Amino acid sequence: MDNELAVDVTGVTKRYGDLVAVDDVSLRVGQGEVYGVLGPNGAGKTTLLRMLFGLLHPNAGSIRIFGRTWTEAGVSVLDGVGGFIESPRFYPYLTGRQNLEGLALLDGAAPSGRIAEVLGVVDLVGREDDKVGGYSYGMRQRLGVAASLLRDPRLLVLDEPANGLDPGGIRDMRALVKRLAGSGLTVLLSSHHMDEVEEICDNVTIMSHGSVAFHGTIADLRAMAPDPGHLLSTDDDGQALRLAHERHPGVHVRRGQEGAGLTVTGQPAALSAYVADLVRAGIGLRQLTPTRTPLEALFFMLTDTETDTQGDAA
Structure with missing residues (x-):
């Protein structure tokens, strides 16, 4: 493995009129690591990931993925990248397998056996021929991860993968991400749950009101944690x-x-x-x-929030 960064975001800013959704954000994700972007609702996490995927264009700064920028490489910048922004969507009247087959065709067809392989990775074997309309929310999230893995990516980007799941679904999703990370895949995920990031990630960027409130390792974060009360x-x-x-x-x-x-x-x-x-x-x-846990107390202190809610407005 070379030393090229999987993701190199430098001074990125995104404005909507007078609203600064992302304000001079930089982060560096090394290959093979699990990196968390943490923040409350409206912190700018999803906006940042949308720029990563080219769905939005920054007003300032640069984004490199495996050394390539959108300006230099166009859509090929996403070669070796899989993932989803917000909740993945599927045709409810098709089966899980049929949805994956359609996505594979749109992406240039998957190698023989790849669909069966990714269904096994996300623990959907036995339900792949059921219509997605009958899937639980957690199963649809796992099918989203399976779709992201079809192209055998080097970088997996997941936006709030455990959001909206029940406790069992959260446990299963975290276990899945940990398995994928253990295989050497680089994972960049966003979350508004400190315990999720603490359990899974090596390094973290905490965002608040579009800006960076903290960069560092989970160990650095623990060292800063106050008494939780x-x-x-x-x-x-x-x-x-x-x-x-x-x-x-x-x-x-x-x-x-x-x-x-x-x-x-x-x-x-x-x-x-x-x-x-x-x-x-x-x-x-x-x-x-x-x-709350010490890290939760620190999270609320850094982001100036007292309650943790669902979704992300930015």
């Missing part, structure tokens, strides 16, 4: 709050939303001392649970 419920929240203010400056305790329980933040040692003092004071603990 805990939800605390006692049989006397008022007394627990007073005890914190009077004797534990190392923890910050406040009322929860709509007065439900308390939210506690602080370093682990300070939190442990506070909880021990609650017990000594005879205050009964009913609940002490993390509000």
Whole structure:
């Protein structure tokens, strides 16, 4: 394998009138790595991937895929690239196999046996001759990955592949991406779920309002993660709050939303001392649970968001 980057995005900007959807974004994806583009709704993730596929043209900056640009190579820049933007679409009245056969013909026909091979990769063997209209959402997502693999790509680009899936579907999709990455395929995926990126990716770019909020490895991200905070419920929240203010400056305790329980933040040692003092004071603990993982807390801090919702407006 040579040292040429799979994806080299430099200073890319995309404007829609006064709206800057992507603002001077750069990222570099090495061959063989799993790279995550993470961000809340409207962060610019999908817009960036659309420019990668040539569906949109940047107002500034450059995009190279395996060393080629759209200006230099035209559509052949996508040789060796597969993937989908947003949810893949299929003819519901055709079977999974028939949909793949049609896509293969449009792309110049797949080698003999390739359709059966990719159906096996995405665990759709046994359902390939069922009409897609009867597929679950997760099965259609996996069929989208199968379609992306028809051309035996070197780079697989997936836009929110687990979005909208139930917990079982999310687990299956993550396992599939990990298997594909283990085969040496380069994977670039977008997500608005920190746990998905943490589990799958080697490196990550976090976007917020069209700009880059973080570049680096998952290890770098973990090193930056703050204390996530805990939800605390006692049989006397008022007394627990007073005890914190009077004797534990190392923890910050406040009322929860709509007065439900308390939210506690602080370093682990300070939190442990506070909880021990609650017990000594005879205050009964009913609940002490993390509000979110440390990486989730960092994600919300970097992107200035407090809730995580579905879809991506940009």
